[in-house]
Amino acid sequence: MYSLEDEKLENARERVIDSISKNMDIYSVTPSVGRLYGAMFFEKEPMTLDEMKDKLQMSKTSMSTGVRTLLDLNMIEKVWRKGERKDLYEVKSDWYQTFTDFFCIHWRKGIEMNRDACKESITELMELLEDDIPHEKRITAQEDLDRMSYALGYYEWLNKVVDLFESREIFDVIDKVE
Numbered sequence: 001m002y003s004l005e006d007e008k009l010e011n012a013r014e015r016v017i018d019s020i021s022k023n024m025d026i027y028s029v030t031p032s033v034g035r036l037y038g039a040m041f042f043e044k045e046p047m048t049l050d051e052m053k054d055k056l057q058m059s060k061t062s063m064s065t066g067v068r069t070l071l072d073l074n075m076i077e078k079v080w081r082k083g084e085r086k087d088l089y090e091v092k093s094d095w096y097q098t099f100t101d102f103f104c105i106h107w108r109k110g111i112e113m114n115r116d117a118c119k120e121s122i123t124e125l126m127e128l129l130e131d132d133i134p135h136e137k138r139i140t141a142q143e144d145l146d147r148m149s150y151a152l153g154y155y156e157w158l159n160k161v162v163d164l165f166e167s168r169e170i171f172d173v174i175d176k177v178e
Contacts, residue, residue: 013042029069036066046079046088074101096176100165107162115155118148
């Protein structure tokens, strides 16, 4: 029999699962993968793909794709249980590390791409400024060069921010709430 307490518990969980699924786009995943993660978050025991499929009423293919995505993001892990033949998965317990891993990988990639583009453009602008070009073009090229030099300074600063996360020194500045 389904009691009022069961309903309140289910509503509380569903609210959090729904919120997680709507916000998983920051990790570049679909709401359905977010629902999977949210559902797994509340499970006390690791789950098989079949259990996930039954719980979420989704296809096994969808579950497999979602699990692979969450494994790639380092948000869940495969676990082993004696006597169990099927693969089991559970949410990684250290959300701080999960965020740090994701943040660092994506930000480093973005920083590197933007920094490389600026450096290449700065070289090109420097060569242009060595040529005999009209005054207006020289002013524009110099302004662009100044902006790109500023951007490079920003990317160096951003690298230091990422370093704080990778070294875990960020937790010396902002304590984890456990």
